[in-house]
Amino acid sequence: MEETASQRRKVCLEDDTSLTALLRPSKKPAGSGLTPFALRLAKQFAEDRQGKNLVFSPLSIYAALALVATGARGQTLDEFLTVLSAASRDELAEFVRHAAECALGDRSELGGPLVAYACGVWHDQRATLKPAYRAAAVESYKAETRAADFKSKYEEARVEINSWVSKATNELIASILPEGSVHPRTTLVLANCIYFKGKWSKPFATEDTKDRPFYRLDGTHVSAPFMQSSKDQFVTVRDGFKVLKMPYINSSDDDGRNWRKSDKSQNSDDECSRFSMCIFLPDTHDGLPSLLDKMESNPSFLQDHLPTHSVRVGEFVLPKFKLSFYRKMNDVAMEMGIKAAFSDVEADFSDMFERGSSLTLDNVFHKAVIEVNEEGTEAAASTVCTMRYKCKRPSPVDFIADHPFAFFMVEEGGCE
Structure with missing residues (x-):
């Protein structure tokens, strides 16, 4: 993706893989691949x-x-x-x-x-x-x-x-x-x-944003601005990783509390209208590649591990x-x-x-x-x-015998 608004401050966490799937529906018609x-x-x-x-x-x-x-x-x-x-x-x-x-x-x-x-x-x-x-x-x-x-x-x-x-x-x-x-x-x-x-249904206070290290896969780090909050968050703790779900405001009277309901309890209209950002955070600094392997091996992995209720958080920081x-x-x-x-x-x-x-x-x-x-x-x-x-004529074939080759003297279609 390309930056086009010069007035925006750019924060680049270079050389550390971050994965984001833009608008991937969590609910989809049966059979979707x-x-x-x-x-x-x-x-x-x-x-x-x-x-x-x-x-x-x-x-x-x-x-x-x-x-x-x-x-x-x-x-x-x-x-x-x-x-x-x-x-x-x-x-x-x-x-x-x-x-x-x-x-x-x-x-x-x-x-x-x-x-x-x-x-x-x-x-x-x-x-x-x-x-x-x-x-x-x-x-x-x-x-x-x-x-x-x-x-x-x-x-x-x-x-x-x-x-x-x-x-x-x-x-x-x-x-x-x-x-x-x-x-x-x-x-x-x-x-x-x-x-x-x-x-965000729970926005961050700008004055709380502070610089701190962001650790790359290779063990090095870069300074980046981190947003902070003490509000309850939708977080679930799994074996080897945590998952955060941050709801967006989905209607004029939405404060994020509707996410306390299980996804399965939402009606079809809700499924069509709710958006959130979900972050899968490995416990170790170099754990993302193995976490991706787990995700690829099970198509329902993402949906199966999403949080369904909010919890009290201690230290909660997220980079801009x-x-x-x-x-x-x-x-x-x-x-x-x-x-x-x-x-x-x-x-x-x-x-x-x-x-x-x-x-x-x-x-x-x-x-x-x-x-x-x-x-x-x-x-x-x-x-x-x-x-x-399509090309009307096939591309020409190169034949450059400048390395060892096998050759045979053959006879085709001769007398029986």
Whole structure:
């Protein structure tokens, strides 16, 4: 994620992994594969970052890949369904529709968090989307579709899409598509954005914020501002770690006490409207990697270990921070099992355009940013998938015999 507001004070806890999943619904339709996908992705990113800070939105990435899968067939579709842990394209569409209408529904008019979700589809003006694909994009993924002149005005299209992302994220993400990512062979660009701004039900007093050491995974430390409070908190103590749940104000008359109810006792309307930040804190300074392994091995781990009631706290400190993350994640997607989609030979996206346009997935970009302070949290995320026409001619093959090789004298098709 990228900083865009220079007036904000930046606090960077560099070289120590912090994980944040932006707006991951804790309740979801039966059969949704978001949680296992999120945990696998967290481990992949964490290994790649090698101890550096990490923040991303599994929901944004999941929804973007699901929209790509909506136009796929054959092996290409099978790989998407396997990675996203879904049985069909209809299941993916239903999950994203439910998330967009429920979990990502704005609560600001009721005094709760400001939440916004946007999805856009830009297709080359020389190609026509199939009615079924357009309908799925608009009805289930809540997308706006529009034509773009990628062949002649590809740079203008890139600027337009970046501007759309900036507006949808309240300028927290100024741009996501780098120069060269949109070109004359670009045929389709799929993008989504999530924005969140919420206030704590129990805010911190600014005058209580003090600097103290934040310990990195490698044993070193950096000075950072820490917020403090003596108010009761939702904390549970587990074997090897603690879990904190910090509710946001979810309505004008919400003071956080409604979180004392068990999640199972809340009705469906409550499930759609409650937000909190949940922090899993290992007991040891270097315990995060092993805790992530536990999370990945059990998809219900997060939900099973959330606090259900508040307790009296002794010393309670939490760092103020602003984290950002940006990644072209083609290699991560392929490592997870989405391979045919990137192949000029194997990719099958024949359910996207009329007249069987031959497409392949070009790039997947993700950017996220989050700021946590005494008042609450502001966060945004965006995922953009670009697609292009396949190469008409296969790439040339190199054959450079400059190292030991085997050779044979053979005869083919001779006399019996």
